[in-house]
Amino acid sequence: MTTLTHYLQSQEIYPAVSSVITTVTDIGKDIAALLKKGALADILGEAGNQNVQGEEQKKLDVLANDMLLDALAQNTHCAGVASEELDHATPANNDGELLVLFDPLDGSSNIDINMAVGTIFSVLPYERQGEQIEDTDFLQHGHKQLAAGYLLYGTSTMLALTIDSDVVMFSLDPDSGDYVMVNERVQIAADTSEYAINSSNYRYWLAPMQQYIDELIAGETGVRGRDFNTRWVAAMVGDVHRILCRGGLFTYPFDTKYAHKAGKLRLMYEANPMSLLIERAGGGATDATQRILDITPTDIHQRVPVVLGSKNEVEYVKTLHLQHQG
Ligand SMILES: O=P(O)(O)OC[C@H]1O[C@](O)(COP(=O)(O)O)[C@@H](O)[C@@H]1O
Ligand SMILES: [Mg+2]
Ligand SMILES: [Mg+2]
Numbered sequence: 001m002t003t004l005t006h007y008l009q010s011q012e013i014y015p016a017v018s019s020v021i022t023t024v025t026d027i028g029k030d031i032a033a034l035l036k037k038g039a040l041a042d043i044l045g046e047a048g049n050q051n052v053q054g055e056e057q058k059k060l061d062v063l064a065n066d067m068l069l070d071a072l073a074q075n076t077h078c079a080g081v082a083s084e085e086l087d088h089a090t091p092a093n094n095d096g097e098l099l100v101l102f103d104p105l106d107g108s109s110n111i112d113i114n115m116a117v118g119t120i121f122s123v124l125p126y127e128r129q130g131e132q133i134e135d136t137d138f139l140q141h142g143h144k145q146l147a148a149g150y151l152l153y154g155t156s157t158m159l160a161l162t163i164d165s166d167v168v169m170f171s172l173d174p175d176s177g178d179y180v181m182v183n184e185r186v187q188i189a190a191d192t193s194e195y196a197i198n199s200s201n202y203r204y205w206l207a208p209m210q211q212y213i214d215e216l217i218a219g220e221t222g223v224r225g226r227d228f229n230t231r232w233v234a235a236m237v238g239d240v241h242r243i244l245c246r247g248g249l250f251t252y253p254f255d256t257k258y259a260h261k262a263g264k265l266r267l268m269y270e271a272n273p274m275s276l277l278i279e280r281a282g283g284g285a286t287d288a289t290q291r292i293l294d295i296t297p298t299d300i301h302q303r304v305p306v307v308l309g310s311k312n313e314v315e316y317v318k319t320l321h322l323q324h325q326g
Contacts, residue, residue: 004159004170004179013163016077016098017123017147023075024100024121025159025179027067028151031105031119032172034063035153044112052087053301060111061085064104064119072100079126080133082300084269089135089300098146099124099138101269101300106150107235116154118237122273123147138268138300142293148273150237160186160244160277167244167281186244188283192310194229194248196239204255208320209288236265240274240308244281249313253288254305263287263305267297271304284314288321 002010004025008018034041047057065085072078072092079096082089084103100123107117123146126137149161157172159179167186170179195216202210219227231248233239239250252264265271275285275292285292285308295304307317 002181002184004161004181007168007170007181011163014146016096017163019077020072020075020098020100020123021147021149021161021163023071023078024068024102024119025151027064027071028119028153028157028159029172029177030067031060031064031151032153032157034060035117038114051085053084055108057085058105058108058111060117061105061108068102068104068119079129080137082135082138082268084266084301089133089138091133094130094132097126097129099126099133101138101273103266103269106237106270107233110233110235116152116233116235116238118153118235118241119151120237120270120273121149122269122276135300139297141296142267142272142275145272145276148276150240150273150277152237152241154238154241158182158241160241162277162280165280167277169244186281188243188278188281188310189247190282190311192247192249192313193226194231194242194246195313196230196232196242196248196250198232198234198252199230201253201255201257204257205253206255206288206321206324208324209251209253209317212317212320236270236274240277243283243309244277247310249307249309249317251307251317252305253307262303265304265306267292267295267302267304268300271306274306275308278308282311283309284311284318286314286318288318289325 043060047059047062076093077096078092080091082101103120110117124140147163152158159170169183171182173180216228271292278285287305
């Protein structure tokens with residue numbers, strides 16, 4: 001049996017990275033415990049305020065954010081944090097050598113209905129050690145991430161993590177309180193017949209995305225010549241977890257529903273960490289024309305279209321978009 005602690009000790013990794021991962025995953029245990037109590041823990045419903053992106057915050061969005069923030073402020077390796085729920089980057093320890101970015105509670109609309117939610121995190125190097133961080137310090141390419149992962153609070157609590165090359169998966173043992181390794185090398189098959197998209201936005205998508213989904217729905221009667229199946233968890237963590245377990249394609253594509261949004265998901269603390277996990281497991285991750293991990297960020301809260309999962313399917317979506325551009 002390999003626990004997360006054993007795994008982190010056995011890896012030739014920078015001890016600081018191991019330390020911040022331990023802090024985040026320890027808080028994951030506390031969030032999982034709150035979710036287990038559910039309605040009995042006063043964690044459901046609205047917090048009564050909006051985040052910087054104009055979204056209503058749920059009580060648990062705020063709570064999970066504060067728990068992670070407080071814990072990382074105590075970790076001397078953490079120079080600062082950026083979160084979906086914080087307008088700007090927040091300093092932690094001036095001498096820290098790492099930046100931690102997180103979506104404290106992913107899939108907020110699932111909280112009140114007792115469905116799967118998660119926490120997504122990303123670790124970046126900090127180049128100006130000793131000086132106070134600014135938002136711009138976080139604007140690094142996704143391929144610079146030193147580690148990335150998520151916690152899925154589902155029927156059991158699971159952790160997917162990538163530090164150097166492989167993606168590893170752990171399950172939280174409720175008896176011992178340890179994360180126990182359940183998959184030492186997660187791999188995604190290149191082909192799939194399963195896809196995830198919120199189809200209610202169909203009329204707002206670009207023509208190539210409409211064409212792609214039309215082809216999947218036509219199934220064996222259309223150009224794809226076989227049937228496809230839809231799944232939608234409404235929490236990216238849940239959809240990505242399914243893809244790491246059995247392949248598939250997940251997309252939150254570009255849409256014209258809101259003029260100021262390039263897509264719904266956030267580059268720095270949703271798309272980048274998930275793209276690193278997916279690529280390291282042999283899959284692909286694109287904004288429909290370019291690799292997500294190579295996008296130059298301009299804002300810690302910037303949004304990006306996301307297409308990720310089984311490699312051949314992701315490539316096909318990209319080809320349709322590039323053909324359309326001419
Ligand atoms: O409400 P929709 O359109 O189904 O969107 C669901 C998507 O929004 C998200 O919930 C956004 O994340 P947050 O809950 O952290 O804002 C994704 O996890 C999920 O894929
Ligand atoms: Mg999210
Ligand atoms: Mg969130």
